[in-house]
Structures are given as structure tokens and as C-alpha cells.
Amino acid sequence: MAQLQNDVFLRALLRKPTPYTPVWIMRQAGRYLPEYNKIRSQAGSFLNLCKNPELATEVTMQPLDRFNLDAAILFSDILTIPDAMGLGLYFADGEGPKFERPLRDEKQIESLSAIDPNDQLAYVTDAVRSIKKALGGRLPLIGFSGSPFTLACYMIEGKGGTEFHRVKKMAYQRPDLFQKILEVTSASVIAYLNAQIQAGADAVMIFDTWGGSLTPRAFKTFSCDNLKQICHGLIREVDGEVIPRVVFTKGGGQWLEALAGTGADALGIDWSTDLGSARAKVGDRVALQGNMDPAVLLTNPDVVKKEVGNVLSDFGSGSGHVFNLGHGVSQFTPPENVLELVEAVHEQSRSYHPAV
Amino acid sequence: MAQLQNDVFLRALLRKPTPYTPVWIMRQAGRYLPEYNKIRSQAGSFLNLCKNPELATEVTMQPLDRFNLDAAILFSDILTIPDAMGLGLYFADGEGPKFERPLRDEKQIESLSAIDPNDQLAYVTDAVRSIKKALGGRLPLIGFSGSPFTLACYMIEGKGGTEFHRVKKMAYQRPDLFQKILEVTSASVIAYLNAQIQAGADAVMIFDTWGGSLTPRAFKTFSCDNLKQICHGLIREVDGEVIPRVVFTKGGGQWLEALAGTGADALGIDWSTDLGSARAKVGDRVALQGNMDPAVLLTNPDVVKKEVGNVLSDFGSGSGHVFNLGHGVSQFTPPENVLELVEAVHEQSRSYHPAV
Numbered sequence: 264m265a266q267l268q269n270d271v272f273l274r275a276l277l278r279k280p281t282p283y284t285p286v287w288i289m290r291q292a293g294r295y296l297p298e299y300n301k302i303r304s305q306a307g308s309f310l311n312l313c314k315n316p317e318l319a320t321e322v323t324m325q326p327l328d329r330f331n332l333d334a335a336i337l338f339s340d341i342l343t344i345p346d347a348m349g350l351g352l353y354f355a356d357g358e359g360p361k362f363e364r365p366l367r368d369e370k371q372i373e374s375l376s377a378i379d380p381n382d383q384l385a386y387v388t389d390a391v392r393s394i395k396k397a398l399g400g401r402l403p404l405i406g407f408s409g410s411p412f413t414l415a416c417y418m419i420e421g422k423g424g425t426e427f428h429r430v431k432k433m434a435y436q437r438p439d440l441f442q443k444i445l446e447v448t449s450a451s452v453i454a455y456l457n458a459q460i461q462a463g464a465d466a467v468m469i470f471d472t473w474g475g476s477l478t479p480r481a482f483k484t485f486s487c488d489n490l491k492q493i494c495h496g497l498i499r500e501v502d503g504e505v506i507p508r509v510v511f512t513k514g515g516g517q518w519l520e521a522l523a524g525t526g527a528d529a530l531g532i533d534w535s536t537d538l539g540s541a542r543a544k545v546g547d548r549v550a551l552q553g554n555m556d557p558a559v560l561l562t563n564p565d566v567v568k569k570e571v572g573n574v575l576s577d578f579g580s581g582s583g584h585v586f587n588l589g590h591g592v593s594q595f596t597p598p599e600n601v602l603e604l605v606e607a608v609h610e611q612s613r614s615y616h617p618a619v
Numbered sequence: 620m621a622q623l624q625n626d627v628f629l630r631a632l633l634r635k636p637t638p639y640t641p642v643w644i645m646r647q648a649g650r651y652l653p654e655y656n657k658i659r660s661q662a663g664s665f666l667n668l669c670k671n672p673e674l675a676t677e678v679t680m681q682p683l684d685r686f687n688l689d690a691a692i693l694f695s696d697i698l699t700i701p702d703a704m705g706l707g708l709y710f711a712d713g714e715g716p717k718f719e720r721p722l723r724d725e726k727q728i729e730s731l732s733a734i735d736p737n738d739q740l741a742y743v744t745d746a747v748r749s750i751k752k753a754l755g756g757r758l759p760l761i762g763f764s765g766s767p768f769t770l771a772c773y774m775i776e777g778k779g780g781t782e783f784h785r786v787k788k789m790a791y792q793r794p795d796l797f798q799k800i801l802e803v804t805s806a807s808v809i810a811y812l813n814a815q816i817q818a819g820a821d822a823v824m825i826f827d828t829w830g831g832s833l834t835p836r837a838f839k840t841f842s843c844d845n846l847k848q849i850c851h852g853l854i855r856e857v858d859g860e861v862i863p864r865v866v867f868t869k870g871g872g873q874w875l876e877a878l879a880g881t882g883a884d885a886l887g888i889d890w891s892t893d894l895g896s897a898r899a900k901v902g903d904r905v906a907l908q909g910n911m912d913p914a915v916l917l918t919n920p921d922v923v924k925k926e927v928g929n930v931l932s933d934f935g936s937g938s939g940h941v942f943n944l945g946h947g948v949s950q951f952t953p954p955e956n957v958l959e960l961v962e963a964v965h966e967q968s969r970s971y972h973p974a975v
Contacts, residue, residue, distance in 0.1 A: 425781070426914070426949070427914070428914055428917055428949065428951065431912065431914035431915075431917070432914060432917045432918055435914065435915055435917075435918045435922050435926070436918040436919065436922055475891060476891075477891070478890045478891065478912050479891070479892070479893040479896075480893075480929065481912075514870075514891065516873050517872050517873060517891060517892060517893075517896075534834045535831060535832075535833070535834065535835070535870065535873060536835070536873060537835040537836075537873075540835075540873075556787065556834050556837075558782070558783070558784055558787035558788060558791065559787075559791055561784055561787070561788045561791075562788055562791045562792040563792065566791050566792055570791070573836065593782070593784065595784065
């Protein structure tokens with residue numbers, strides 16, 4: 264495997280010294296880029312893009328040609344696992360992801376079994392290999408998956424949401440049934456992320472998008488325990504290089520101590536948490552990734568530059584920070600604001616890193 | 620004014636000893652009650668109910684006849700102020716509140732002025748007087764309003780949401796304009812809540828429903844400062860009785876210290892925050908109100924009883940807790956679960972209160 268030309272991102276995740284703060288952006292390959300929309304309309308749908316390794320490679324590379332980003336991220340979806348389980352993932356226009364066959368009875372749940380990623384999700388590992396080839400060692404590649412709880416939310420509700428009534432009713436009333444779903448999805452996530460690592464992913468991230476909808480007690484039982492199980496099941500090193508794990512529970516700012524104990528190397532932080540307080544809570548156990556409000560990118564380069572300064576200053580001096588947004592970039596973002604963000608992070612962050 | 624027969628709720632808000640933990644439920648008069656749906660369909664719409672003091676009184680009293688609640692809450696909406704400003708509040712079927720004429724240009728914003736509640740919102744103060752009469756001193760009555768930031772969200776977006784792109788773009792790029800909206804709404808909220816107090820409200824609550832969508836820095840500037848200004852502008856005593864103020868920032872669990880400094884007597888807590896940790900953060904500065912996950916009420920009486928026990932145990936012994944949900948009751952709640960909740964709180968909480 265080619266030696267990485269830029270490993271600042273991987274070093275920061277492992278809290279090693281870096282000359283500046285690395286930056287990438289959640290959903291950096293996406294609808295705010297005209298070149299992405301062109302390929303997507305050719306492909307016919309978002310899912311066609313995900314399932315075609317060549318096109319997935321092309322859109323993964325697009326933001327890297329425009330912006331001086333420090334990492335690439337696999338172009339895919341967090342819901343590939345339940346799709347591989349046969350639930351029928353689809354995207355209705357202008358809406359989030361949905362499933363044609365959500366889990367609605369006990370029998371369906373009892374018959375769930377963990378996926379074999381090399382079989383049912385070969386299009387993903389093929390994309391990882393193809394992207395690694397296209398990168399040619401220029402930047403590290405991030406692989407990812409949804410968290411078991413977040414997958415369970417979509418599998419039970421059939422879509423995203425804010426209240427998760429069906430999910431919570433099951434979790435409170437039939438925890439045995441809910442745990443069965445979590446067991447199968449956890450085993451699948453481990454196999455899936457390990458397959459991505461074996462195909463060449465340099466780091467992996469677990470998106471616990473809906474973990475923040477839980478009570479602290481339910482978060483421990485129905486999300487955090489599974490995140491821990493996954494971290495402990497992941498391949499730790501490939502060819503002597505550590506594969507860092509990032510865990511991101513959106514809305515989990517109050518549970519950072521617990522999240523720091525999962526075995527993650529870094530935690531994603533959304534914009535509702537002050538990075539300085541987060542750092543004080545987790546100490547030197549994990550690095551932090553985040554957390555600019557994505558809405559800042561709807562303004563103008565002057566505001567972006569100022570808010571980049573606020574985020575860097577919130578984290579303060581030293582290693583262990585990967586700059587990112589607190590959530591995915593909005594489709595309404597003018598690309599020139601992303602350009603300003605990346606340049607401002609690189610420029611302004613040097614003063615926070617003592618010479619190495 | 621008649622002496623209150625049950626002042627346990629008011630005493631708990633002021634952290635005075637009580638024999639048990641008082642309980643009321645956000646949206647306790649609402650769609651989960653068949654008798655409410657009957658009156659609502661007769662009235663034709665939710666807004667007709669709000670604007671008719673006689674009907675508002677009838678639905679306010681309905682849950683009190685079914686459940687042994689410790690407080691009544693004015694039947695109204697958090698968005699009456701922008702409606703009185705002429706923005707045209709309406710409710711599309713199955714959706715949240717919307718405005719016909721959201722704030723979309725600078726001129727509109729510059730021409731906003733604070734409302735006179737005794738003129739434009741006389742239907743609310745009339746309802747307060749009518750409900751007080753119907754209560755006859757049986758229970759205290761809670762008056763309420765939306766917070767300035769939350770009102771501004773609806774006024775700018777024209778509806779609720781999760782991302783608040785227009786709101787945040789203005790807050791980041793034109794803070795001067797955004798502050799103008801907050802100034803006018805803050806002055807209106809003060810006048811409005813004081814009019815409710817003068818009409819007989821025994822306590823007031825400010826619903827900062829969307830404050831949790833902000834960064835910590837933006838929360839201070841665009842919500843918390845105005846909450847403080849409001850608390851300082853409210854009538855403190857009527858006939859020698861303190862009128863307690865409750866501030867509830869949904870998603871504000873990370874900012875409880877700041878919220879405890881607003882001049883609120885109590886803070887509303889949603890289910891994502893552990894009540895014990897919240898109590899440790901705010902010390903004896905404020906009481907706490909909350910915080911059972913409303914989804915628990917979708918299960919069955921046994922689960923409800925157990926979860927009531929968890930919430931009471933999270934808070935622990937002593938005064939200063941008002942039991943509530945962490946958000947409004949779902950319309951899909953079976954009323955028998957509310958009955959169980961109220962009885963379980965009263966029964967189980969006695970052991971947490973030393974004899975007085």
C-alpha cells in the first residue's frame with residue numbers, strides 16, 4: 264500500500280502532534296456541488312450512485328479537487344446494512360431515507376440475521392478499493408456505518424423522525440425484542456467496518472445520528488453499550504498502522520464521558536456542545552472532531568472566517584482536534600464558503616500547534 | 620382572591636417543603652382526551668378554542684376532572700404574540716403552527732412594534748379570569764408564553780423545523796436585525812405575562828422550544844439574555860404571594876448553569892438530561908420540573924409506574940421537584956397511562972419527602 268502523503272488527519276485522531284488542524288466536512292461530496300448534481304442526475308438516483316463503485320469513486324474525489332481537505336470519505340449511506348437485510352431502502356424526492364419493509368412484527372425480528380458484507384455489500388468494499396486507487400496515497404480514506412441504535416430506528420419506524428414512538432415503545436415495553444435487533448445489527452456493523460478496513464479504509468466512523476433522542480439511562484442500554492461492543496470488535500491495526508475509530512452521537516454532548524469509554528479514538532461533537540467543555544470532560548482519552556454550526560456556511564466568507572476562529576479557540580492549543588461541522592453540510596451552501604472554511608482552518612490553526 | 624386549596628406545586632417551584640412531589644403534564648388538555656376532541660371539533664379549530672374564553676376554560680378543566688393533577692395550565696398557544704403582531708397564525712391539518720406572513724424583509728422587521736396584551740390579546744386575559752373562576756381556588760393556574768428566540772424562529776421561518784436556516788443565517792449575518800426582533804418580542808412577552816399575572820395566573824412558564832438548536836455562544840446572545848431580561852421584567856408578587864417563573868429550554872441540558880442565572884425559580888428539563896446531574900449543576904438556585912420521556916406513556920401502566928420510579932429516584936430526596944414529562948404529551952397516549960402516572964408520582968414520591 265502506498266505511503267500516505269498527508270496523514271495529518273490520522274495523527275490528529277490519535278492525538279499526535281500536527282503542524283495544523285486537519286479538516287474534512289460531513290457530506291463533503293454532496294448536493295451543494297454542481298459537479299455532484301450532474302453525476303447524480305446521470306446516475307438517476309442517490310442509491311445508484313452508492314451502488315456503482317466507479318461513480319461512487321468519482322463523487323468521492325470531487326470535493327478533493329476543489330478544496331484542500333485532509334481526508335476523503337467513502338461515498339455511501341449509513342443505511343446499507345438494513346438494505347442488505349432486505350428491508351428495501353429508498354429515497355422519496357425531497358425526503359430522507361425510508362424502508363419499504365420496516366420491522367412491524369415479532370416474527371420478522373426473530374428471523375433477522377447478520378449480513379455478510381463481502382457478499383451482500385460487495386459494492387461498498389469494491390468502492391473502497393476503487394477510491395483508494397484513485398487517491399493513490401494522497402489522503403486517508405474514512406469508512407463508515409450507522410450505529411446499531413440508529414439503524415434500529417430506521418428499521419422499526421421505516422424512516423427518520425424526531426419522536427421515534429414505535430422505537431421507544433418497543434425499547435420500553437419489549438426490551439428483549441429491541442435487543443435482538445441491536446445484536447444482529449451490531450454484529451453486522453462489526454463485519455461491515457472490518458470489511459471496509461480490509462479493503463483499505465484508513466479510519467472508520469460510526470454515525471449514531473439518533474442516539475441523542477434517548478434518556479441517559481436508555482442511551483447506555485440501547486446505544487452506548489453497542490458502540491463499545493463494536494469498537495472492541497474492530498480490526499485495530501493494518502500493516503502496523505492503527506486504524507482510528509470515530510464515534511459520533513448527535514445530541515450526545517451530555518454523555519461524552521460514557522462515549523469516551525467506548526474504545527473510540529475520537530468523538531464527533533455537534534455544535535450544541537462547547538469544544539472547550541467537551542475537552543475538559545474527556546481529558547486525554549479521546550480526540551474531538553467538530554463542531555461548527557453548518558448554518559454558518561449559508562452566510563459569507565467573512566462570517567465563516569470569524570466562526571472558524573471561534574471553533575479553533577474553543578478547542579484551544581495542542582493536538583487532538585479534527586475540524587468539521589457539527590452535522591452534514593447543507594445542500595444550500597455556496598461552495599466558496601467551504602473554500603473559505605478550509606483555508607481559514609489551515610491558516611488560523613497553525614498558531615494553536617506548537618512547532619513539531 | 621380565594622385561598623388555594625392545593626399549593627404544593629407553587630411551594631415546590633420555590634423549593635419549599637411539600638408532603639409529596641406535585642405533578643402536571645405539558646399539553647395535559649389535548650388531543651389524547653376524547654372529551655377534548657369533542658369540543659375541538661365543535662369549535663372547528665384549535666385557534667377557535669384558544670380565542671374563545673368559555674371553551675378555553677372548558678378544555679383547561681377537562682384533565683383536572685380525570686386526574687389528580689396539582690396545577691392547571693391556561694389553554695392557549697405559545698405563538699399568540701406574533702399572531703397579535705399581524706403575522707397570521709394558522710394550523711394546517713396534521714402539521715405544526717405556521718404563519719401566513721413570515722418576516723422576509725428588513726422593512727417588515729423595522730416596522731414591528733410590541734403588542735399591548737390588554738388590547739390585542741384580551742381573549743387570553745379573559746380566559747385566565749374565566750379559568751380562575753372555574754377553578755375556585757382548587758388549584759393554581761399556570762400562564763405561559765413562547766420565548767423571544769422561539770417566537771423569532773417561527774416569525775422568520777414561518778413554521779417550526781429542525782435546521783432554522785433562515786433564522787441562523789440572519790443571526791450570524793445580520794445580528795442587528797435579529798436583535799431588533801428579539802427586543803420587540805421580549806418587551807411583548809413581559810407585557811403579556813404580566814397581563815396574565817394581573818388576570819390571576821399563579822405562576823408563569825416561558826417555553827424556549829428551539830433554544831437547543833443554537834451553539835452555546837449563540838444561545839447566550841440570542842436566547843438566554845432575553846430570558847433573563849424577561850424574568851427581571853415580571854411582576855414578582857401579587858397580594859404578598861410570589862409568582863414563580865419557570866424557564867424551559869428544550870435541548871438546553873448543557874446550559875443549566877446559565878439558565879439558573881436568568882432569575883427563573885425553576886427550570887424545565889427534557890428527558891435527555893439526568894435530573895440528578897441537573898440538580899448537582901444548579902444546586903439550590905432553582906427548582907427542576909420534568910422529565911419523563913413522553914414515549915413512556917405509549918406503553919402500559921406497569922412500565923409507567925417503573926419509569927416514574929426512575930425519574931423520582933434520579934432527582935432524589937428533598938424539595939424542589941415538580942414532576943412532568945420532558946415534552947408535551949403525545950396525542951396517542953392512552954388516558955389510563957396518565958392516570959397511572961399521576962397516582963404513581965403521588966404514591967411513590969412521599970418517601971422522598973421528609974415529614975413536614
